[in-house]
Amino acid sequence: xxxxxxxxxxxECEECPIRHRAxxxxxxxxxxxxxxxxxxxxxxxxGRTLIWAGDRMDFVGSVVSGIAMLTQTLEDGxxxxxxxxxxxxxxxxxxxxxxxxxxxxxxxxxxxxxxxHPFENMMExxxxxxxxxxxxxxxxxxxxxxxxxxxxxKTAREKIASFLAILGRxxxxxxxxxxxxQVVFDLPLTREAMADYLGLTLETVSRxxxxxxxxxxxxxxxxxxxxxxxxxxxxxxxxDDSDGGMLA
Amino acid sequence: xxxxxxxxxxxECEECPIRHRAxxxxxxxxxxxxxxxxxxxxxxxxGRTLIWAGDRMDFVGSVVSGIAMLTQTLEDGxxxxxxxxxxxxxxxxxxxxxxxxxxxxxxxxxxxxxxxHPFENMMExxxxxxxxxxxxxxxxxxxxxxxxxxxxxKTAREKIASFLAILGRxxxxxxxxxxxxQVVFDLPLTREAMADYLGLTLETVSRxxxxxxxxxxxxxxxxxxxxxxxxxxxxxxxxDDSDGGMLA
DNA sequence: CGGTCGGGTTGATCTGCATCAAGGTTTCTG
DNA sequence: CAGAAACCTTGATGCAGATCAACCCGACCG
Numbered sequence: 158x159x160x161x162x163x164x165x166x167x168x169e170c171e172e173c174p175i176r177h178r179a180x181x182x183x184x185x186x187x188x189x190x191x192x193x194x195x196x197x198x199x200x201x202x203x204g205r206t207l208i209w210a211g212d213r214m215d216f217v218g219s220v221v222s223g224i225a226m227l228t229q230t231l232e233d234g235x236x237x238x239x240x241x242x243x244x245x246x247x248x249x250x251x252x253x254x255x256x257x258x259x260x261x262x263x264x265x266x267x268x269x270x271x272x273x274h275p276f277e278n279m280m281e282x283x284x285x286x287x288x289x290x291x292x293x294x295x296x297x298x299x300x301x302x303x304x305x306x307x308x309x310x311k312t313a314r315e316k317i318a319s320f321l322a323i324l325g326r327x328x329x330x331x332x333x334x335x336x337x338x339q340v341v342f343d344l345p346l347t348r349e350a351m352a353d354y355l356g357l358t359l360e361t362v363s364r365x366x367x368x369x370x371x372x373x374x375x376x377x378x379x380x381x382x383x384x385x386x387x388x389x390x391x392x393x394x395x396x397d398d399s400d401g402g403m404l405a
Numbered sequence: 406x407x408x409x410x411x412x413x414x415x416x417e418c419e420e421c422p423i424r425h426r427a428x429x430x431x432x433x434x435x436x437x438x439x440x441x442x443x444x445x446x447x448x449x450x451x452g453r454t455l456i457w458a459g460d461r462m463d464f465v466g467s468v469v470s471g472i473a474m475l476t477q478t479l480e481d482g483x484x485x486x487x488x489x490x491x492x493x494x495x496x497x498x499x500x501x502x503x504x505x506x507x508x509x510x511x512x513x514x515x516x517x518x519x520x521x522h523p524f525e526n527m528m529e530x531x532x533x534x535x536x537x538x539x540x541x542x543x544x545x546x547x548x549x550x551x552x553x554x555x556x557x558x559k560t561a562r563e564k565i566a567s568f569l570a571i572l573g574r575x576x577x578x579x580x581x582x583x584x585x586x587q588v589v590f591d592l593p594l595t596r597e598a599m600a601d602y603l604g605l606t607l608e609t610v611s612r613x614x615x616x617x618x619x620x621x622x623x624x625x626x627x628x629x630x631x632x633x634x635x636x637x638x639x640x641x642x643x644x645d646d647s648d649g650g651m652l653a
Numbered sequence: 654c655g656g657t658c659g660g661g662t663t664g665a666t667c668t669g670c671a672t673c674a675a676g677g678t679t680t681c682t683g
Numbered sequence: 684c685a686g687a688a689a690c691c692t693t694g695a696t697g698c699a700g701a702t703c704a705a706c707c708c709g710a711c712c713g
């Protein structure tokens with residue numbers, strides 16, 4: 158269905174859902190106005206490739222709504238996801254001509270795009286933007302490094318548990334720790350996309366999810382709806398270092 | 406031997422070997438002077454752990470000479486290297502209280518340390534520092550993502566070949582492509598450290614190096630000195646996507 | 654309503670790398 | 684110079700996860 162109807166595109170920055178978390182988070186009214194002049198919105202439907210690795214990039218931007226993934230491929234087709242883009246995440250690299258990764262919409266996606274050259278110029282003159290971008294990039298680097306540990310050293314079961322824990326933690330924050338550690342969420346990815354994220358095959362993903370279900374670590378309703386009865390149990394399965402993730 | 410004699414510590418920024426590549430690369434004479442007031446040098450001998458994950462950090466800084474590694478561990482001891490720090494690379498994260506990773510000296514290391522709070526203050530007022538740090542962080546993020554592809558999807562042989570290719574490329578730049586694609590360098594890491602970098606066991610590293618030697622992809626003199634007779638051949642073995650690495 | 658297609662599960666089998674084990678070489682040290 | 688301690692290599696064996704294959708289910712469509 159082509160319902161471009163249900164439109165999540167914000168009208169103005171003030172009512173933008175990512176206003177206070179994206180690159181523009183620290184901008185004041187004046188700066189926002191300047192950004193406004195070089196920005197435009199684009200929507201993409203689920204499954205679309207927004208950007209192909211190697212393509213010329215004439216914009217950078219923020220994910221406003223939806224989920225996208227960053228992927229890299231070997232020429233024989235082996236694929237690795239190297240980033241999962243959620244609302245407020247930044248796409249593109251100022252100063253770079255060509256895209257380094259494929260960007261694929263997992264769900265329908267709305268992006269707030271900035272024309273690249275004007276944006277680069279603004280970065281020179283507006284420290285707030287660069288500062289925020291530095292913060293966000295450092296966070297992504299931390300995430301990438303945690304992912305390296307997962308890819309290099311964790312077992313299939315631990316990988317799946319870690320992935321579920323990440324999703325769960327994100328949702329726990331939103332749903333404000335509902336009733337006694339019970340955590341509920343939907344898997345945003347297909348088994349194949351999960352496999353590409355975790356460095357596994359889709360069969361192994363499927364098997365390990367079944368195993369976690371069999372062992373009562375999670376409950377499944379349908380193929381996507383997950384309930385975690387005991388989050389600490391899940392964290393143990395993830396094999397993570399003790400405390401389970403400080404936020405700065 | 407405790408030869409603290411052969412001292413690589415620079416006297417002043419002007420004669421500092423990393424002056425034009427480190428965080429301070431874009432600073433002018435005035436800014437450099439301010440940095441000078443909050444900096445001090447420290448030396449560490451090979452094998453020393455400079456920083457333990459979880460420790461309070463009261464400084465950030467740059468590697469001046471030597472090589473260090475960033476590692477993460479699971480509580481059962483499995484270790485993954487998540488970064489390799491070469492001269493000019495930055496250590497620590499402004500705004501963060503506690504170290505997120507272990508930092509271990511691979512060779513003897515000299516660091517140029519900045520007291521953390523004054524440095525953070527300077528970042529607020531001196532855009533040149535933040536700009537350069539952003540650039541460097543983006544580069545590291547790219548490297549981390551390339552590493553994710555390697556960890557998640559490459560075979561042991563491809564991993565070793567990729568690692569050798571990275572070392573070789575770095576040296577090719579320095580030695581200015583000596584005679585017809587012949588590339589020569591020393592391995593800076595033990596087999597165990599390579600294993601931790603590549604997500605393998607040290608036995609597998611050893612075997613794959615032997616195999617590449619047997620197949621004439623490389624020559625070995627002793628255990629560390631490598632000659633690559635045909636660099637393109639090595640790149641093929643690395644399985645990398647065609648062109649083999651654009652620099653921006 | 655039957656056909657197809659994307660997504661998911663499960664079984665059987667194979668294999669690349671881990672694991673366990675032994676021995677070699679070099680450097681340091683008493 | 685003997686002994687220990689790093690570091691490295693090579694062999695034998697086992698197993699986690701890949702591969703190959705069959706089938707299920709729900710959504711969509713003519």
